[in-house]
Amino acid sequence: MSVRQSLLAILDQGACYGYQVRAEFDHRIGSTWPVNVGQIYSTLDRLVRDGLVDRDESGDDGQTYFEITAAGRTEVAGWLSSPVVRSTSTRDELTIKLALAVTLPGVDIAQVIQVQRAATFRTLQELTRTKNATENPESAEELAWLLVVDSLIFQAEAEVNWLDHSEARLLRASVKPFPLSTEPVRKGRPARSEK
Amino acid sequence: MTAPLLRLDGVSMQYGSGETSVTALSGIDLTVERGELVAIMGASGSGKSTLLTIAGGLTVPTSGEVVIDGHWVSQLSVRQLAALRRKTLGFVFQDFNLIPALTAIENVSLPLELDGWKVKRARRAAKDALSVVDLSDRETHYPSDLSGGQQQRVAIARAVVGGRSLILADEPTGALDSTTGELVLRMLRSRVDAGAGGILVTHDARHAAWADRIVFVRDGRIIDDAAASRIENVLV
16 A cells, blocks of 8 residues: 555645645545655655755745655556556465465365354454444545545455455365375475476 | 243254255244344345244244344244334335335325324324334325335334334345445444344345344354454444
8 A cells, every 4th residue: 555655645735844735635544554754754755856846945834845846746647547557466464374275184164264254344344333433524534534444345345355255165065174285395496397 | 031032942844754854944043132233144035034934923934033132032922923023123125115105194094093003193103213224205105206215214114113122124225226235234233223123134244244233044054153253343
């Protein structure tokens, strides 16, 4: 997720000094994504380094202001108008856990799924309660918060659906898990095959 | 401690007999308290809708007992059971089941009028019920003039009118879009929070999450109840 683009989008609304940038960030989305002030300043430094923001210390109030450059505006516009590319990595802990468990003899995979589903349902219920407490958002901040809660709800629902699907798939499948291999394993890299 | 609003003890349901018999439900134990919404989840054919019709006294189980608001259903005459259903139970179905020739307020007041209420009193109660589901401005509209979400809200008003305390909802959001479905669930939730009890049959995890407790049914049996947990704390 990009603190960088978010800060840039805030600065696109007008020049701000460091703490002001942090306050704006907190005010808008900080409740769902807490970022410490050190991270804000280091990100601003990188934006200056990359020519997306200018540092201005000429103000009468002694503050250092950060002002977006033309290149910065182009980057914000590009960010807002282009899709977020999702990672297709399979390194999600739950995915790996189920994938590994299905190969291990003696593991009750149905129980693994059941325990996870119960936990995910608890999360889903908690999120739904949270949403129910804010029926009609009265500010853009509340609306932003609800969008985030909705997103978490849909993610939890997707996880439950995937667990249900996996359970059904396991019931249908007739494959067995396998024990540790008794074949000796050579050290080092696999030998290059002869052509 | 007060008795639960609904109790199912060892309820089983079998269709047919001999080799061709089909077991729809087997040994179901379930309670619903006042102020509690219980979601029943399961795949198609798992028995969840049969469970709902038994809970509502519409179907007589092959064995086991159903106790609604302290009344043992098996000991009631047909007339007594019908009266209990009218006074205590409200059904909400996926396809709304409103009477097309009646306006919203007439649909809601009809069960009370059938129960012997004076028309004026029944209409007053129906008016209040429609106001609770934010449909005061649609009282005189016919179902065909209402959106799906509005029709389902009329059905919820009909389910709770006159102090009915047990709402049995079978896929109430099945025919609605996501946002409208959420509005209907919010209404259902608020009626339960106001003291009713409810069962929500659904195959949708996101909808089941509106419940206090989620019960999973597979092949006619409850396979997991408390595991999905009851949430004790009201979150902010």
